[in-house]
Amino acid sequence: MTTRDIVYVALFAALTAALGLFPPLTLPVIGVPITAQSLGVMLAGALAGSKRGGLAMVLFLALVAAGLPLLAGGRGGFGIFLGPSGGFLLSWPFAAFVIGWLFERHGGSPPFGLSLAYLALAGIGLVYAIGIPWVAFAAAIPFSKAFMGSMAFVPGDAVKVVLAAVITRAVRKAYPDWSSGK
Amino acid sequence: MFELYHPGTSVLHRLPAGFKILTLVIAGTLIFLASDLPIVAAFFAATAGLYYVAGLTLASAWAQIRPVVWILAVLFVAQGLITGWTMAVFIVLRFASLLMLAGLIALTTRTSDMIDAMERGLWYLRYIGVNPAKVSLALSLALRFIPVLATITRDVREAQKVRGLERSIVAVAIPVIVRTLRMSDDISDAIEARSYDPKI
Structure with missing residues (x-):
């Protein structure tokens, strides 16, 4: 880890926190809020790379666990990990790492269609694969019900996948010389 | 802050x-x-x-x-x-x-x-091969970056307002990210210029 890596880790953790300032929409039935923060997860992976993106998410979650109200809606504290949305949060470091790893296979900028597929695969697929069983467990509801309930968030997440892909491509064009190291 | x-x-x-x-x-x-x-x-x-x-x-x-x-x-x-x-x-x-x-x-x-x-x-992190000084640098930088990002976002939104673009997520996000990445590069250079050595 060079100094530059550490600074990027801190930056993407802060970016994810800043995205939480947008007020979330909470669906009353299952209590998982729709937030702009998962966009931060996708950008951390796609722009900072696997190792730095994953660590940025670990750092972000550490700040949340330390009691800073950084999650959308001003939530924070260790208790949040035990709630219904805990699994989604814990999936973020893995999702950012996998997105970064997939992007790095193409030197950081895969073709647009492929980057959409990568972001959807890890940013939605992996997040839900970890998050949904947790919802079922924490809210004590059947898996099928948790699955159906979570599907309500797919349209919002699909929009974020497109945004993340567009932003990543534009940032790489606008600032090509910044190091997209591994 | x-x-x-x-x-x-x-x-x-x-x-x-x-x-x-x-x-x-x-x-x-x-x-x-x-x-x-x-x-x-x-x-x-x-x-x-x-x-x-x-x-x-x-x-x-x-x-x-x-x-x-x-x-x-x-x-x-x-x-x-x-x-x-x-x-x-x-x-x-x-x-x-x-x-x-x-x-x-x-x-x-x-x-x-x-x-x-x-x-x-954070000293106990040493046992799993993580340098506590690096972790603490990342922690304090992240806390410092949050208000800085808010300021940069406000500046960019103001600039895009002139073009009628302050509501477009993409038109705001791209300049904000490019600016913060450039700022991060400057900060890493500044830290290294002060002989910060995280290997100790």
Whole structure:
């Protein structure tokens, strides 16, 4: 880890926190809020790379666990990990790492269609694969019900996948010389 | 953000930084487990009382909340309409109390003491091959970056307003990210120029 890596880790953790300032929409039935923060997860992976993106998410979650109200809606504290949305949060470091790893296979900028597929695969697929069983467990509801309930968030997440892909491509064009190291 | 320190000799000033951070972590966790409005209201009152103990005015308590007062207002209305007004008071009061408590610690603790305490608390990471100095640098940078990002976002939105683009997420996000990446590169150069060596 060079100094530059550490600074990027801190930056993407802060970016994810800043995205939480947008007020979330909470669906009353299952209590998982729709937030702009998962966009931060996708950008951390796609722009900072696997190792730095994953660590940025670990750092972000550490700040949340330390009691800073950084999650959308001003939530924070260790208790949040035990709630219904805990699994989604814990999936973020893995999702950012996998997105970064997939992007790095193409030197950081895969073709647009492929980057959409990568972001959807890890940013939605992996997040839900970890998050949904947790919802079922924490809210004590059947898996099928948790699955159906979570599907309500797919349209919002699909929009974020497109945004993340567009932003990543534009940032790489606008600032090509910044190091997209591994 | 890190030069909030307000010199003083109160009990709160003299408590060790590590103890204060630990108290914030524990209080922050406990308050999220509480589900009754009276508990949160008592917590809010107790936090305000601590400002008095530290010899600070209520104006400095208000200063901790002022930067986010609009977010709190939006949160209040949104929560009120979706889940009811009692819940809205509960959530806003909880958020305000935590901000005030975190602010109180910043006001009564020197930044250098705070970072030293964090580093000491992270010593056990050495056993899994992680350098605590690097972790503590990342922690303090992240805390510093959050208000900086808010400022940059405001600047970019103002600039895009001239072009009628302040509502476009893409038109705001791209300049914000490019600017922050460039700033990060400058910061890493500055840190290295001061011979920061995280290998120790």
